[in-house]
Amino acid sequence: MRVFLIVLLALIGGSSSAATFAVTNPADLGTGTLRDAIFNANTTPAAPHRITFNLPAPFTISPSNALHSLTNNTLVDGSSQPGFAGTPIIRLTGTNAATSVGGLQFAGPGGGVRALRIERFDDAAAVTLLGRSNFVEGCHIFSNLTGVTVGSVPTTTG
Helix, strand or coil, rough: HHHHHHHHHHHCCCCCCCCEECCCCCCCCCCHHHHHHHHHHHCCCCCCCEEECCCCCCCCCCCCCCCEECCCCEEEEHHHHHCCCCCEEECCEEEEEEEECCEEEEEECCCCECEEEECCCCCCCCCCEEECEEEEEEEEHHHHHHHEEECCCCCCCC
């Protein structure tokens, strides 16, 4: 009986901790994609989590459908891409997205995005911050060909 209880506790009561999810695939769907990393961050308890990047050149992600909202405290960290030297090199582009599809959406508290180039989500927001203490840091956000550069913009919206 004692062995049974130890095994049962190990299966259901294991310690959880913050996790890192790597984006290694620039495709819209599948293992190692940004969509997959967001899903894993949302379904893994014990945030804060971190989404990192290790993409092959040209470092572009072009979703065709809306990405899931980030509901856990998660940092989407473009500065983790090998070769990053202070200017965003990971591109999240809406060129293949439907008209009303936006970029990243943070619905949970404390999440944010760092060092991404986010562009061409023409009829929807490139980044939506709905949770408390969400942030955008060191990103370049282009809504059209001239674009706008955003530095650090903390918010307490939500």
